[in-house]
Amino acid sequence: MGAVRSRSALSAWRFVAVFGVVSLLADFVYEGARSITGPLLASLGATGLVVGVVTGIGEAAALALRLVSGPLADRTRRFWAWTVAGYALTLITVPLLGVASALWVACSLVIAERVGKAVRSPAKDTLLSHAASVTGRGRGFAVHEALDQVGAVIGPLTVAGVLAVTGNDYAPALGVLALPGAAALALLLWLRIRVPHPDSYEDPAASAVSTDGVAAQRFWELPPRFWLYCGFTAITMSGFTTFGLLSFHMVTHGLLSAAAVPVVYAAAMAADALAALASGYSYDRFGGKSLAALPLLSSMVVLFAFSGNATMVVVGALLWGAAVGIQESTLRAVVADLVTAPRRASAYGVFAAGLGAASAAGGALVGWLYEISTGTVVVVVVAIQLVALLSMFTIGLPRGAAAAAPRPAETPYLPP
Structure with a gap:
């Protein structure tokens, strides 16, 4: 046995x-x-x-x-x-x-x-x-x-x-x-x-499930801190641009050829991966305050990516990829720390839907502002990200490894 x-x-x-x-x-x-x-x-x-x-x-x-x-x-x-x-x-x-x-x-x-x-x-x-x-x-x-x-x-x-x-x-x-x-x-x-049962990795008290309790709750009954966190992510994403607009700027302003755009996109995806690793390790060490990097990066994207210099535009695309890396990794990790296991899938569904709606709104807003002027884009996006940064400190995000209780020791999964 x-x-x-x-x-x-x-x-x-x-x-x-x-x-x-x-x-x-x-x-x-x-x-x-x-x-x-x-x-x-x-x-x-x-x-x-x-x-x-x-x-x-x-x-x-x-x-x-x-x-x-x-x-x-x-x-x-x-x-x-x-x-x-x-x-x-x-x-x-x-x-x-x-x-x-x-x-x-x-x-x-x-x-x-x-x-x-x-x-x-x-x-x-x-x-x-x-x-x-x-x-x-x-x-x-x-x-x-x-x-x-x-x-x-x-x-x-x-x-x-x-x-x-x-x-x-x-x-x-x-x-x-x-x-x-x-x-x-x-x-x-x-x-x-x-x-078959990955919940066995987690602390039994955190992963214990009451089916009746789950059935009785609705997704809008998720913890208040989760909703505040969704508000922070919605604000920062409402001032985040899309790669489609970045590539449009690259080509229409004669900064890069259309053939070079996929290469820049691939480089941005590499930056995504590296930023995800750096952000994830930083979150575990320093807690939620490490998320301050997201609104800062989002502000830097428009400062670089909508310039008239090809090198700065490429740097802006790499910063865009780094921001996406945080969005796709650490933002999701925080949800698991804010919502207990019995309600976590519901929370992920709500969070993703809200994130997507805010992203769509942000893409439309930045695109509209771009038609006015790139200077307008910079001013408005930086203002939005400043609001996001201030709102982040009102949530009470997880504190990180230095202040948190010790994590369980690394043990292998053994079927029950």
């Missing part, structure tokens, strides 16, 4: 790393596809309006549906089922895009891929948060995000290479993504078998 338990052991760090590789492979697939969604739909007869509507619906579904999938994951407690189903939907629909011969089919598949993200994200983040309670919330989410971004870089580059070799044939370019997709699903199922 002891031998069986030993073979089944999986440390929290190994769980985080394997889950990170799953995300790496999944990002390889769907970021590869998203890099050519517009041209693919255009090749099937789509107009610019159709592309905008379809991708907009997809992004809205990826965010808004988390308000449903999060609470449902909490109610059912079937986090693995939601995670596997969401990944499967994404990883199956992407290769099918390459063989879609009708525009309506391709549009449906594009939206379905985004629905898959909505289905899995709250449950996936909850599973990850259990192991991260041992590794350190910041570090656990940071390592996961860093691995995730490796796939975000490799995927588009692979698709671009296949298109170059095949003369812009979308079928093999998207078909090749079936290989990392199958590997991601296989690895995810292996992890689910090895660690």
